[in-house]
Amino acid sequence: MTHDRSHDLFTRASELLPGGVNSPVRAFKSVGGEPFFAARALGPHLFDVDGNRYVDYVGSWGPMIAGHAHPQVLDAVARTMRDGLSFGVPNALEVEMAEAITRIVPAMEMLRMVNSGTEATLSAIRVARGATGRSRIVKFEGCYHGHGDSFLVKAGSGALTFGLPNSPGVPKALADLTLTLPYNDFDAATALFEEVGEEIAGLIIEPIVGNANCILPREGYLQHLRDLCTRHGALLIFDEVMTGFRVALGGAQERYGITPDLSTFGKIIGGGMPVGAYGGRRDLMSQVAPSGPIYQAGTLSGNPVAMAAGLATLDLIQAPGFHAALEASTHALCDGLEEIAREAGVAFHTTRAPGMFGLYFREGPVETFEDSAGSDAKRFGRFFHAMLERGVYLAPSAFEAGFMSSAHGETEIAQTLEAARGAFAEIAAA
Numbered sequence: 001m002t003h004d005r006s007h008d009l010f011t012r013a014s015e016l017l018p019g020g021v022n023s024p025v026r027a028f029k030s031v032g033g034e035p036f037f038a039a040r041a042l043g044p045h046l047f048d049v050d051g052n053r054y055v056d057y058v059g060s061w062g063p064m065i066a067g068h069a070h071p072q073v074l075d076a077v078a079r080t081m082r083d084g085l086s087f088g089v090p091n092a093l094e095v096e097m098a099e100a101i102t103r104i105v106p107a108m109e110m111l112r113m114v115n116s117g118t119e120a121t122l123s124a125i126r127v128a129r130g131a132t133g134r135s136r137i138v139k140f141e142g143c144y145h146g147h148g149d150s151f152l153v154k155a156g157s158g159a160l161t162f163g164l165p166n167s168p169g170v171p172k173a174l175a176d177l178t179l180t181l182p183y184n185d186f187d188a189a190t191a192l193f194e195e196v197g198e199e200i201a202g203l204i205i206e207p208i209v210g211n212a213n214c215i216l217p218r219e220g221y222l223q224h225l226r227d228l229c230t231r232h233g234a235l236l237i238f239d240e241v242m243t244g245f246r247v248a249l250g251g252a253q254e255r256y257g258i259t260p261d262l263s264t265f266g267k268i269i270g271g272g273m274p275v276g277a278y279g280g281r282r283d284l285m286s287q288v289a290p291s292g293p294i295y296q297a298g299t300l301s302g303n304p305v306a307m308a309a310g311l312a313t314l315d316l317i318q319a320p321g322f323h324a325a326l327e328a329s330t331h332a333l334c335d336g337l338e339e340i341a342r343e344a345g346v347a348f349h350t351t352r353a354p355g356m357f358g359l360y361f362r363e364g365p366v367e368t369f370e371d372s373a374g375s376d377a378k379r380f381g382r383f384f385h386a387m388l389e390r391g392v393y394l395a396p397s398a399f400e401a402g403f404m405s406s407a408h409g410e411t412e413i414a415q416t417l418e419a420a421r422g423a424f425a426e427i428a429a430a
């Protein structure tokens with residue numbers, strides 16, 4: 001497998017883009033080596049500019065749940081774009097999108113479309129602060145909510161990988177307003193709310209932590225947070241930018257039966273185009289401009305081509321059995337990997353939710369951020385490259401979830417497990 005063209009492009013890119021990329025985790029910093037440059041993608045596969053093909057378990061970090069370049073999504077985009085790319089006045093697809101989301105996710109009584117997950121979470125905490133008149137927000141160690149100032153306080157994702165718990169450029173005065181709790185710790189949450197509960201505008205959480213690999217909530221944990229928020233008049237915000245429309249059609253809130261006050265979405269609802277959304281209780285969302293005083297706007301928000309891609313994707317995932325099949329293939333992959341690791345004598349553990357999974361180079365269980373951070377990142381890096389050489393692209397970080405799409409069939413999973421046999425043998429021998 002050669003990477004000459006990717007190498008040339010990365011050399012040029014590194015002159016002009018910080019780290020050669022437009023988003024940090026793409027740079028392969030935490031696994032070493034250089035990224036490959038995509039030429040195209042189809043179904044479960046990515047093809048790079050040197051002609052190599054990879055089974056792709058990143059799926060553009062979540063949006064490509066129906067596989068890459070799905071013909072129904074591409075047709076919807078092509079049909080829509082012929083009528084113009086942006087209007088600056090309302091269009092029918094925005095209404096269809098709002099109707100689709102509110103039908104699938106009942107807690108979304110009213111919503112606003114934006115252009116990224118980052119915008120969605122920023123806007124959601126503005127609503128929480130504006131509606132409650134309080135300033136503090138609570139987040140969880142290892143959770144990532146985009147790169148907004150208030151969230152880059154012990155953030156997960158890139159910030160965790162690069163050991164930058166607090167980014168320069170985030171004012172201390174603002175960071176002070178963000179309180180951080182350990183995920184899955186019942187008592188810590190209770191204690192915090194008993195101390196400052198009446199100052200908390202909102203608590204934001206990834207209900208399944210996909211940005212510190214993949215940590216599932218303990219039985220009753222999300223309900224505990226729901227109860228604390230209700231008791232203390234704080235708003236519960238589910239950041240479902242990753243889990244939304246993936247771990248169940250109605251997201252983690254459907255899977256765990258919790259009704260948040262506000263929710264944020266992105267990734268899948270854009271079908272690969274830049275899209276986010278935030279929304280929830282009608283009494284809260286009706287305080288957003290222009291129906292209320294809480295300001296938020298966007299020149300390209302509700303973009304027709306982006307709405308078309310998202311709506312086509314939402315159509316695909318509403319096919320009967322879609323999420324059950326996604327769950328079955330996620331289990332097939334993870335069970336297979338665990339078995340191969342055991343045979344090779346490598347300490348290894350997986351966590352899963354439908355359509356997403358965590359790979360850990362340590363023994364299970366993994367229930368807390370410390371458990372997750374205890375994975376052997378060096379071993380993961382070796383595994384990552386051994387798999388890449390064998391045509392399988394995993395998330396280029398020991399602390400990011402992997403994603404399954406409906407285009408990943410038995411053939412791709414068998415190929416992945418075959419590659420893993422070689423990769424685990426390399427690890428065991430190292």
Ligand SMILES: *Cc1c(COP(=O)(O)O)cnc(C)c1O
Nearest residue numbers: 116117118144145146239241242
């Ligand atoms: C990806 C992600 C975001 C940020 O979305 P962008 O579109 O990258 O700005 C926010 N929250 C969660 C849970 C995410 O996974």
